[in-house]
Amino acid sequence: MLRSELPFTVDTGLRRALAVVLGEPFLGFLALAALGLTLFPALFTVTPAADTAIEAAQWAIIAWFSLELTVAFACAPDKAQFLANPWRWLDLATILVALASLLPSATSALRSAPILRLTRIGRLITFGVRASSLSARQHPLQAAALKVHGPAVVSVLTELPQPAAARASFDNLWHWLAAPDEQWFHVAAPGADELRRIGAAAELPEGFLEQHLNGTSYPHWAPAGPRTGLFLWLPELDAAGHLDRFAILLVPVGRGLLSLSRHRLQHGFTGTAIAAGDDDRPFAERMVARVLERVVRDYHQLAGRCEERLRGLEDVPVQESRPAFFEVTFRLKKQLSAAQVDLWRLKRVADELVARRGAGAAAVDAYTRFESDIDYLYDTMLNIREEVLSVIDLHLSVVSFEMNRVMRVLAVIGALGLIPAIVAGLIAPPSMLALPQVAFFILFGMAIGLYFFLIKGWLR
Secondary structure (H helix, E strand, C coil): CCHHHCCCCCCCHHHHHHHHHHCHHHHHHHHHHHHHHHHHHHHCCCCHHHHHHHHHHHHHHHHHHHHHHHHHHHHCCCHHHHHCCHHHHHHHHHHHHHHHHHCHHHHHHHCCHHHHHHHHHHHHHHHHHHHCCHHHHHHHHHHHHHCCCCCCEEEEEECCCCCEEEEECHHHHHHHHHCCCCCEEEEECCCHHHHHHHHHHCCCCCCHHHHHHHCCCCCEEEEECCEEEEEEEEEEECCCCCEEEEEEEEEEECCEEEEEECCCCCCCCCCCCCCCCCCCCCHHHHHHHHHHHHHHHHHHHHHHHHHHHHHHHHCCCHHHCCHHHHHHHHHHHHHHHHHHHHHHHHHHHHHHHHHCCCCCHHHHHHHHHHHHHHHHHHHHHHHHHHHHHHHHHHHHHHHHHHHHHHHHHHHHHHHHHHHHHHHHHHHCCCCCCCHHHHHHHHHHHHHHHHHHHHHHCCCC
16 A cells, blocks of 8 residues: 555554555565565475475465455545556456465366466566556556546535535526626536536636636636636645645636635635625625635644644654654655745735725725735745754754764774785785684784774774
């Protein structure tokens, strides 16, 4: 299983051990071991006891492959996608080729020499491909991450009497687009055909939705004739603490608002406070302001989580700089860099929003507050990232210092032993001195060299 496919967070010693033994690198190592065990009897003469031990080791590896395949299937969020993965069929073939020899009706035939050779060749091929498939297994997962999480879902967000999101249908959407009133329709995970039809019904330029929803990667204004849309990232943290950004495009249509997202939002807009109150701005402008409030709130939460993780990393002693520590810190650094870039783009959006703000007091206050919040969040993310880099530099410096000490000791040992050994070999052939005498000259020369290193201060 890839690290991203694990059904738990790797935050304890036991879970780290499970992540290792269920991970692709360890399974690839087992496949290499099984490959060697399959080849060994064919290249060397082995005793019956050794052959039994080799067979038992192979069955243990196959049993572990079976356990990993079962756990991966049980924990897969999308069973159809799991079954469509050709590498999983290879895992199944690796197991079935071995299990075929246990069938009662086929045991005698499969135990014959020619069939046994074919079975071992089959194992050889499946184990070999299994061992070399680590990098290739990551490509389907990366490609799947780029796909839209369908099917499309339409919902309508009501403003009064209280904020709510109700499920709707495409028929409701088409009816509303024909005469858009003060409603907010949201379409999650639309396909290419649905985007084209929505764009045509909303009288948007051809390819507008495809370009500004799926073909962009940063917050920006999206001009569409007399209207202007807005593309944003909504940051959310999953259960494992990884940053997941959800793309959303807001487009005013008539007196209402149309929004589209690449994926289904984990928390939707149920947490967005939608209330008219004394706000005299148009409906679409009020709703966009509520989304901007949601963006600010989510980035505040993200900054708080990152700062908590930073404080935890600062408490880790520098002598305990394990690979897991650097994995966590570099992942945090990556999340902070992505958030920092998005906030820098949002600063440009906020500046332009303040420049084009309406004349009402509500618009002035809301947009000015949004601009100041984004500036504060950008500076906060920048400071947290700098502190994370300082922690990383500290631990890397300690690790490098310890490594230099080890390399220095190895160099001293090599220098102390090399010169006396060469001199003793040149001036004292084996025919002249016994082995203890040669050892004495070498050790005495090493002692003299060690003393020279000490008085020069090279061992401090």
